[in-house]
Amino acid sequence: MIELRPFAALGGADHGWLQAKHHFSFASYHDSEREGWGRLLVWNDDTIAPGAGFPPHPHRDMEIITYVRKGAITHEDNLGHKGRTKAGDVQVMSAGTGIRHSEYNLEQEATQIFQIWIVPARSGESPRWGARPFPKGARAGRFVPLASGYAQDDEALPLRAPARVLGATLKAGERVTHVIGRGRLAYLVPAAGTVELGNVAVAARDGAAIKDEETLEIRAVTDAELVLVEVE
Incomplete structure (x- = not known):
């Protein structure tokens, strides 16, 4: 089963400095049909104005992955960590x-x-x-683990969950086959471009909720940059 969730149909909020779209229920946006996807609880598509951002705030017991599509984000926390993550790169915060x-x-x-x-x-x-x-060149034509809870993905950022966040770049007309495995869920969002999952076209920033599909056959309609999450 592949359920398309078009970007235009997503809930969201306009905070002026922040334009947010939510693939699942989040903050003041609630959709009883979209309360997460297995262990995947939140997928927010945020556009942050220059010089703006999220002031200091707490988290607990959550794996928070940030994939930067454009520009860069600067992180600072009460443990002394500080870093700038730029487009195409990833940061992971295990709130513990x-x-x-x-x-x-x-x-x-x-x-x-x-x-x-x-x-x-x-x-x-x-x-x-x-x-x-x-x-991005290292992910050309294939999915590469960016963050993972599995020891074999030793070049990915570690997660404390039976889950993977993967990235791929495809040229127009290119195809890739990806094995999810039996009993697992997946959620795919193109950061850019359009792809086809069988007869389902998924455009930039659309979501595709995937269930009961052990293998994904993906064809790039245009040059595409993909982010895929696998969870239990």
């Missing part, structure tokens, strides 16, 4: 027993991010933060 952080766009242009929240397999662990560059 509690962390307080801020996220600001200190660039001269708008920053666009996907913020993805995954429920951890266990609670009460020490908080941590990390970021890593992921050159």
Whole structure:
């Protein structure tokens, strides 16, 4: 089953400095039909104005992945971590027993991010933060783990959940086959471009909720940049 969730139909909010779209229920947006997808609880598509951002605020017991689509985001937290994550790269914050952080766009242009929240397999662990560059050329024609809870994905940022966040870039007309595995869920969003999953066309920033599909056959209609989350 592949359910298309068009970008234009997503809930969201206009905060002036922040234009937010929500693939699942979040904050003041509620949709009883979209309360997450397995362990995947949040997928927000945020555009942050230059010089603006999220002031210090707390999190607890959540895996928070930020995929930067355009510009850069600067993180700072109460544990002393500070870092700038630029377009195409990824940061992961494991909130654990509690962390307080801020996220600001200190660039001269708008920053666009996907913020993805995954429920951890266990609670009460020490908080941590990390970021890593992921050159788009290294994901050409294939999915590469960007963040993962599996030991074999040793080049990905670690997650405390049985989940993966993967990225791929495809040229127009290129095809890729990806194995999800039996009994697992997936959620695909093109950061750019349009792809086809069988007879389902998924355009930039649309969501595709995937269930009972052990293997995905993906064809790029245009040059595309893809983010895929696999969860239980």
